[in-house]
């Protein structure tokens with residue numbers, strides 16, 4: 001048992017897991033699954049690549065929303081089921097989104113989905129065209145009907161992820177205001193809603209940098225994980241190089257009561273591209289987390305991340321190791337620790 005307790009998610013004895021190899025010399029407390037990538041190229045007819053995707057426990061196994069890049073280049077969301085969280089049975093049809101009356105209401109494109117359960121509803125959020133890149137959302141209880149909700153924000157915005165429970169009566173959503181292209185900036189923000197329809201009380205959470213691996217922009221990855229130390233947030237950071245952007249991921253811990261305040265922010269990345277499937281692909285040098293599974297009994301965490309905009313990777317950590325590392329290497333600025341309202 002760890003000293004730091006995972007409070008969200010409950011027991012998950014079947015969490016995908018592989019112990020850290022004794023030969024692993026990384027300083028980071030996060031290690032890769034040795035059989036990565038878990039989804040290869042050309043996974044479905046008409047879909048060339050699956051990456052940046054999210055999953056959740058479902059019945060006696062797991063369910064996932066995948067970013068599938070069709071062979072015409074347009075991304076959409078596909079559903080998958082798995083017994084073990086590693087081998088996936090993927091539906092070849094796109095997720096059939098409808099409006100509230102049950103009429104088909106498909107986004108023009110949809111990418112980087114997150115999947116978060118709040119009470120007995122599963123919410124999917126993704127990036128889509130809303131006269132420019134913005135956030136789309138839908139709700140499902142059964143993974144058969146998927147009802148689109150009001151788009152939470154005007155353009156431009158990406159990387160939205162919901163908290164797994166209401167805080168002080170409000171749903172909380174992290175997002176990353178952006179432009180409609182390959183945004184050269186970006187901070188993480190928090191917004192609140194009493195009803196998943198009207199969003200406000202916006203607060204700045206944290207800015208890009210100062211560490212070089214996250215110097216250009218940052219964006220939330222997995223849904224925040226509630227722990228006895230606060231909300232654990234995995235997020236990606238982009239660094240500018242002579243050869244384009246490099247996407248790594250790191251972690252921060254947000255205040256339990258007022259998550260716009262950052263308690264700890266790890267100055268080191270936890271995972272950066274170095275394996276062939278992270279360095280070589282449609283967009284080289286990308287590690288982009290979108291989901292994490294947790295088991296409160298063992299403190300185990302399994303992180304799903306897109307690799308090189310081509311593959312899905314899996315990585316592991318343990319809550320006590322991770323939080324120790326974050327605390328030891330934490331550097332916070334005023335813009336992190338303040339409430340984020342000016």
Ligand code: BMA
Pocket residue numbers: 052111112182183247283286288306309
């Ligand atoms: C970001 C997003 C991600 C992608 C990353 C690297 O802007 O579009 O979907 O993984 O770029 O290409």
